[in-house]
Amino acid sequence: MASIASPLYYAPHRRGLLQRVWRARWAYAFILVPILLFSTFEFYPFLQALRYSVSKWSIVGPVDFVGLANYRWLASDPIFWKALWNTLRYGATVVPGSLSLSLFLAVLIFPLARAARTFFKMAFYLPAVASIVVVSLVWRWMYQPAFGLFNYLAGLVGLGPFRFLTSSSEALPSVMLMQIFSSPVIGIGAAVILLLAAMNSIPFELYEAAILDGASAWQKFRFVTFPLLRTTLTFLLIIGTIETLREFTAIYLMTSSASSNTLTGGGPFYSTTTVVYYIYVNAFLTHQFGLAAAMAIVLFVIILALAVLQFRKLNLDVEY
Amino acid sequence: MTALSELSRELTPPAQPVQSRAVVGNVSLHRAGRTLTYTLLTLAAIASLMPLYWMFTTSLKGQASYLKQPPEMFPANPTLENFEQLFANPTMGRWILNSAIVSLSVTGLNIFFASLAGYTFAKLDFPGRRWLFWVYIATMMVPFQVTMFPLFKLMVSWGWVNTYWALIIPAAAWPYNVFLMRQVIQALPYEILDAGRIDGCSEFSLFWRVALPMSTNGIAVMGIFTFIASWNDFLWPLIILNSEKMRTLPIALATFQTTFETNYGLLMAGGVIMAVPMFIMFFVFQRYFLQGVTFGALKG
Numbered sequence: 199m200a201s202i203a204s205p206l207y208y209a210p211h212r213r214g215l216l217q218r219v220w221r222a223r224w225a226y227a228f229i230l231v232p233i234l235l236f237s238t239f240e241f242y243p244f245l246q247a248l249r250y251s252v253s254k255w256s257i258v259g260p261v262d263f264v265g266l267a268n269y270r271w272l273a274s275d276p277i278f279w280k281a282l283w284n285t286l287r288y289g290a291t292v293v294p295g296s297l298s299l300s301l302f303l304a305v306l307i308f309p310l311a312r313a314a315r316t317f318f319k320m321a322f323y324l325p326a327v328a329s330i331v332v333v334s335l336v337w338r339w340m341y342q343p344a345f346g347l348f349n350y351l352a353g354l355v356g357l358g359p360f361r362f363l364t365s366s367s368e369a370l371p372s373v374m375l376m377q378i379f380s381s382p383v384i385g386i387g388a389a390v391i392l393l394l395a396a397m398n399s400i401p402f403e404l405y406e407a408a409i410l411d412g413a414s415a416w417q418k419f420r421f422v423t424f425p426l427l428r429t430t431l432t433f434l435l436i437i438g439t440i441e442t443l444r445e446f447t448a449i450y451l452m453t454s455s456a457s458s459n460t461l462t463g464g465g466p467f468y469s470t471t472t473v474v475y476y477i478y479v480n481a482f483l484t485h486q487f488g489l490a491a492a493m494a495i496v497l498f499v500i501i502l503a504l505a506v507l508q509f510r511k512l513n514l515d516v517e518y
Numbered sequence: 519m520t521a522l523s524e525l526s527r528e529l530t531p532p533a534q535p536v537q538s539r540a541v542v543g544n545v546s547l548h549r550a551g552r553t554l555t556y557t558l559l560t561l562a563a564i565a566s567l568m569p570l571y572w573m574f575t576t577s578l579k580g581q582a583s584y585l586k587q588p589p590e591m592f593p594a595n596p597t598l599e600n601f602e603q604l605f606a607n608p609t610m611g612r613w614i615l616n617s618a619i620v621s622l623s624v625t626g627l628n629i630f631f632a633s634l635a636g637y638t639f640a641k642l643d644f645p646g647r648r649w650l651f652w653v654y655i656a657t658m659m660v661p662f663q664v665t666m667f668p669l670f671k672l673m674v675s676w677g678w679v680n681t682y683w684a685l686i687i688p689a690a691a692w693p694y695n696v697f698l699m700r701q702v703i704q705a706l707p708y709e710i711l712d713a714g715r716i717d718g719c720s721e722f723s724l725f726w727r728v729a730l731p732m733s734t735n736g737i738a739v740m741g742i743f744t745f746i747a748s749w750n751d752f753l754w755p756l757i758i759l760n761s762e763k764m765r766t767l768p769i770a771l772a773t774f775q776t777t778f779e780t781n782y783g784l785l786m787a788g789g790v791i792m793a794v795p796m797f798i799m800f801f802v803f804q805r806y807f808l809q810g811v812t813f814g815a816l817k818g
Contacts, residue, residue: 215645222644224721232635232691233650239669239688240657246668303562306555319808320800321563325570327800327807328793329750331768335775335789336573339782345585347572379566382750386566391808444661447752451772477663482757487667494664502659 250491268492278493280468281476284370285443285497288472289504291371293438296378297431300389305419307390308397319394323387325380333380334451338363341372341452363453366469373452373470377445384438396430397423436505443501446474473497573793576786577601584783600787609762610770614791616682617767621748623686628744629737631691636699637725641711651700658693662753670757684758685766689748695740702736703729739806746796767792 219226251268255261272278307318325333340347341362352358362372379385404422413421453470471479473493481490576584578596604610638644639651669688678684706729714728730737752768759765765773771788800807 218645222642225638225642225644225647228638228642228721228725229635229650232631232696235631235688235691236654236657236693238672240660240665240693241653243665243668243672244657244660246671247664250667303559306559310555316808318559318563320804322566323807324797324800325566327746327796328570328573328789329752329768329796331750331752331771332573332789332793333569335771335785336569339576339786340569340572342782345587345589345782347568347589350587350589380569382746386562395809440659440661444663446663450752450756451775474661474663478753481667491664491667494661498659498661498664501661505659 247491247494250488251495252492253488255487256485264488268488269496271489272492272496277468277471278473278476281471281473282496284468284470285472285474288370288374288377288445289439289442291374292377292381292442293384293435295374296381296384296386296389296438297434299378300386300393300434301427301431303386304390304393304397305423308394315394319391322390326382326385326387328380330380330382330447331451334376334448337372337376337380338452363470364466366466369453369466369469373448376452377442377448381441381445381448384434384441389434389438392430392434393427396427400426432509436508439504439508440501443472443497443504444474445472446478449475450478570793573786573789576782577790579783581781581783600783601791603784604787604791609765612763613765613767613770616764617749619682620685620766621745623682624689624748625741625745627686627690628692628695629741632695632740633699633703633730633733633737634725635691635696636701637703637729639696639700640704641706641708641729654693655697658697666754666757673758678758680759680761680764682764685751685755688754689751692744695744698740699733699736702733702740706732735806738803739809742799742803742806746799749796 250261252263252265253261254264254267303318303322307315310318343349343359343361343364346362348362349359352360361368363369377385380387382388400423404426405418408418408422449470449472474497477490477493477497480486480493575590575593577600578593578598579590580595580597580599583590583593583595639647673679673684710728710732711724714724719727750768751766752772755766755769756772759769771785771792774785774788
């Protein structure tokens with residue numbers, strides 16, 4: 199299953215390891231720099247993070263081993279539980295919301311003429327090109343309760359006014375809505391384009407067969423399009439989950455100090471404090487690096503578990 | 519993880535000519551269906567583009583008009599005063615320069631090193647290749663939030679806080695790009711490399727003169743997405759930069775927010791300055807964006 203092809207160009211069997219290494223010296227030379235970078239800036243920090251998570255450390259001073267004290271502290275910290283709940287709620291809304299909307303839009307776009315397809319793809323993708331920093335600030339401005347665009351538009355149809363980001367119940371959904379539309383990774387832009395590319399590669403004969411069998415539009419979608427998009431959807435689901443659960447920028451920019459009534463930001467009454475945001479607070483505002491590292495490890499385990507689970511559950515073999 | 523690699527290979531399927539899209543689609547394009555399709559899509563497109571429109575128009579509104587109620591859908595007295603005020607700030611040029619230096623360096627280094635490593639993993643065999651590659655892929659799944667403090671500590675001990683080095687060197691060969699270039703280069707036939715070897719190409723020129731020129735499409739996609747991801751990168755620069763002069767645009771913009779809390783005209787003008795280069799890239803390299811590959815997506 200490992201997809202590394204084997205051109206056994208360099209490595210005839212039954213040679214000594216040293217000789218094989220010597221014959222492949224170019225390969226080692228080529229990957230030397232990337233491997234050095236990788237070990238220094240990714241792998242070593244990862245090992246260090248594991249160590250910090252069982253230590254007490256605040257940027258200066260010694261790193262004291264404290265066993266599982268950080269994890270025990272987290273388990274008893276109500277804000278951490280709140281952050282965990284917010285994170286899961288966030289992922290469980292943004293990812294399926296964005297994917298189902300994207301699938302719907304892709305199905306609508308697919309039969310259109312080429313120019314129309316290009317136009318709509320661009321219209322949906324453009325927000326993803328503007329940085330999440332820019333997009334977060336724009337949405338924050340539109341969410342502004344007194345002068346923002348959204349309350350004005352809501353007023354036109356007799357709704358609101360809403361408090362959006364300044365309300366503990368509306369803040370997180372407000373950020374979610376922004377993510378569904380504008381996230382560069384899981385937002386509708388990228389997903390629609392990927393789904394359309396996948397739809398393009400579905401063999402036409404399958405639809406012909408379906409039509410011969412008298413399939414309705416819904417049946418064509420249900421029994422041909424959807425099963426064959428499964429691989430792409432699984433990919434989007436996994437990547438989307440990973441990305442959404444570690445989203446920081448939007449939370450930080452939309453709900454930090456200015457619009458919230460807590461000192462540390464993260465929304466009114468921690469309503470938008472996700473694990474990632476809480477990590478940031480603990481590390482860089484209160485300097486409890488050990489705690490922050492433990493949270494990061496918990497987050498990593500959750501993300502990994504979800505990714506593996508989704509993959510196992512969803513990637514049933516697709517027959518073309 | 520194997521599966522992920524399988525998946526992303528399947529994500530760039532050869533496009534097939536479709537005889538009749540209308541038959542394939544699920545909305546039969548009768549007149550009512552067509553009207554409904556276009557109505558729904560147009561509404562969604564408006565919702566999608568509205569924030570960008572609002573950013574541009576707000577940036578053109580003066581102090582007096584952006585807080586008007588009801589808001590002006592189209593600025594009645596468009597003015598460039600917000601942009602003038604931004605550029606009156608002497609460090610504004612420096613921030614743009616910082617962003618450009620960092621993004622261009624990161625992109626250039628990635629194009630070279632990630633392609634070279636991708637090529638090595640794809641086409642050369644060497645003892646340790648397999649486990650090295652899996653360590654790479656597994657570490658790719660680690661959220662940046664896990665590694666950022668140790669990385670921060672490393673930067674402090676090297677004295678790299680507030681330097682370009684801290685922004686450029688750790689990002690010089692994103693594992694994700696290595697992985698993607700491996701996928702791209704793997705598609706090249708071995709025969710071509712063998713022919714090059716027989717002709718006496720050195721190992722490096724096999725990469726430089728044979729593999730690289732044949733992968734320009736993949737490299738372009740990688741380069742574009744790397745540039746955008748680097749230009750928009752937020753969390754790492756936020757942590758590692760604390761002097762005003764060294765800020766990149768996203769950090770500068772985020773600090774505007776606290777400085778000019780309610781001056782949305784100015785904030786939106788900053789957003790326009792940051793977004794416009796990306797829009798230009800998007801329109802110039804449109805076909806790479808719209809072909810359906812989300813490179814760079816994993817960079818957190």
